[in-house]
Amino acid sequence: MQHVNAEGGCRCGAIRYRAHGPVLSAAACHCRDCQYMSGGAPAYVIVMRKPTVQIIRGMPAHFDSLADSGNRRRRYFCGTCGTPLFAEDSGFAEIVTVKVGSLDDPSLFEPSAEFWLSSAPPWHPINRELAGFERGPT
Numbered sequence: 001m002q003h004v005n006a007e008g009g010c011r012c013g014a015i016r017y018r019a020h021g022p023v024l025s026a027a028a029c030h031c032r033d034c035q036y037m038s039g040g041a042p043a044y045v046i047v048m049r050k051p052t053v054q055i056i057r058g059m060p061a062h063f064d065s066l067a068d069s070g071n072r073r074r075r076y077f078c079g080t081c082g083t084p085l086f087a088e089d090s091g092f093a094e095i096v097t098v099k100v101g102s103l104d105d106p107s108l109f110e111p112s113a114e115f116w117l118s119s120a121p122p123w124h125p126i127n128r129e130l131a132g133f134e135r136g137p138t
C-alpha cells in the first residue's frame with residue numbers, strides 16, 4: 001500500500017474526509033490508549049502527511065492524552081456517533097494517523113507492522129509475519 005486516494009467518514013455521516021497521497025506506514029498499534037479507543041482491539045491505521053488528509057464535511061471532537069511513549073496525543077472522533085477518525089502525536093508533528101475502520105473501503109489496508117506489543121493483552125493474536133515492535137515507532 002504505497003499510495004491512497006480514498007474517502008472516509010464516521011458511522012453517522014456527520015464527518016467526511018478525503019485521504020489522497022503517499023502512505024508512510026500502515027500498522028496496528030496495541031498501546032493502551034488505542035485499546036480504549038477501539039473497544040479492545042489495537043488501532044489499525046495508515047500514516048499520512050497532514051496536508052494529504054482533508055476534512056470535507058463536519059468538525060470532529062478531540063481528546064488529548066499522554067501516550068505510553070510520553071508524547072501528547074490528540075485523538076479525533078465524531079462527537080455524535082463516537083467513531084474514531086484520526087490521531088496526531090506531539091513527537092511526529094507532520095503526520096496524522098487515519099483509522100482504517102473509518103475508510104469507506106477498509107479492505108485497502110495492508111498492514112506492515114505492529115507497535116506496542118508490550119501493551120497488547122495476552123489473549124490478542126499477533127501477526128508474526130509483520131514487523132513487530134515492543135514499543136512505538138520512535
Ligand SMILES: [Zn+2]
Pocket residue numbers: 010011012013014015078079080081082083
Ligand atoms: Zn458520526
